[in-house]
Amino acid sequence: MEDPCEARGVLGIVGDKWALLVVRMLKDGPRRFTELKRSIDGISQRMLTVTLRDLERDGILTRTVHAVMPPHVSYELTSMGRTLREATAPLLEWSIEHLPLIAAARAEYDDR
């Protein structure tokens, strides 16, 4: 494909750092809202809510309300969400691996 403009709408959701991190956090099974909030450093309540709703709308995850006491909500990847997780893994690994090189490049740029 030479023209990625159709993909742009999709990337607006899945090519978002918070979405990438949420999808990664769900790789080992369902998680509660509070668990996600705690494990994704720096995400606000509002941003997590919006990210989860967008990913649910796109069929990446399901939201389940547990009517127990106390009631809680959990999120789980769909089968499509699991394929997305696989597709995002190389980008996450790249980011971790290149952190020092990027930090060095930034320092050099800022010193100019």
Next chain:
Amino acid sequence: MEDPCEARGVLGIVGDKWALLVVRMLKDGPRRFTELKRSIDGISQRMLTVTLRDLERDGILTRTVHAVMPPHVSYELTSMGRTLREATAPLLEWSIEHLPLIAAARAEYDDR
């Protein structure tokens, strides 16, 4: 790695839809600003300028000013940028491949 918070700063740059599209557009060699602007549907002049500067700062691409008449500026992936391009390819391919499924999921969600 269980804690991706360090990677968050990097993802803020490379996990951005415009950055993903710019990196993709440079895969076959250097491109001028005007070529990038034309080939990335919907990107504003300002957003392209900011995205290119962030990617240059992070060592993903180089910016070259050509002092000819008329003068122009071109952008080219660094060797680190080329490895980023490889890491983002699965996510872009996933996005294209799953467009119809995502559109269907959105329609179903919005009909609830």
